Amino acid sequence: MSPGIHILLSEGNGSTRLTGGRRYSILTDLLDRGYSVSRTGSGACLTPDDDTLLVLGEFPGGSAPDMEDSAGKVNITARDITGLDAGGVSSLVEKSRGDRPMNQPGQWKPWFPVIDYSRCTNCMQCLSFCLFDVYGVSTAGKIQVQNNDNCKTNCPACSRVCPEVAIMFPKYTAAPINGEPVSETDAKREAMKVDISALLGGDIYSRLRQRSDDAKTRFSKERDAGKALAERKKCLTKLVSDGFIPADVLASLPSPEEITRKAAEAAEKARAALAMQA
């Protein structure tokens, strides 16, 4: 969520020029708390109309002037920071932000797939694979990331099912999933994928399907939900130990019935999208 506030470090035009060291410590503290900051001269281009521009500076007499946007679009507030250390400046900013919501570092890691459309062939494998409804199809029949908040932190599984190496997770550590250029070796390796199950070295998806079928059978014969759950847990534990998916992702997988339903829905979406392209 956007804090709806942008900070401008004002130096000149009535405010004192800061030393490099002071500027650096103020910037570091604010950025590490999740704020965007511009240094004077770059204008307020980062500030859309619905934002508040908070101007920080060392003003004469320790008193910030009244400021207003001549176009009347941006709400401008000025604060004097004379004598405040970096922590003090950040506290002042926090106070100015008030109760505007903000995703502060440490709360949510921006983990979501980013599609490289120069590689994507719209094959819909990712749509079929993801059980958390992260992917969807645009009105033009193109695969797109629609619910990035649903993505499970540290789970890059969909990037591994993509036969074109078109899915990146910029916060991932290894290439090419982290956005590094795709090498010929990467591309060849991906092209050898036969299906999702082969990729996961032992087949997550087919195992899930298998468990789903087994569970259905058990439900119909015994109506024993407990047994089905135990069976699923056994399967998931194996997958965790294989290191393909983080434990918390597995813990939040839908029920076998839900998996079957989602797979059918995804297949239908993919069919419709691909038909549009034909």
Added chain:
Amino acid sequence: MSSPVPMPRLLYCRCAYAQVVPQETKDAVLQHLSEGDAAFDSVADLCEMSARRDPRLKALVAAGPLKIAACHRRAVEWLFHAAEAPLNAATTEIVNMRTLSGPDACARLDVPEIDPSAI
């Protein structure tokens, strides 16, 4: 004769939400920018902004040539695209703090021209 490309704006990404850019590199670059005279914009995390399709990304792209100190070029390019703010390849350069050393990244930022091969 073509008109000269205006000086690019400098944009610095702190990668504050996941720390995948080496700390010493991003500190060196921020220190360099802080000690210089050039105006610049800095953001806590481009990924986070892309995730919520922050309209500031569109504003940045619309403002003209850009030099972006962030991470891998392919990631940055498509992060902007995901936020419906596609970068202009001819007027954007990505300085990759994930692979360059601090001094090398700073040197790239000091060059006033855009290197079109960098995106």
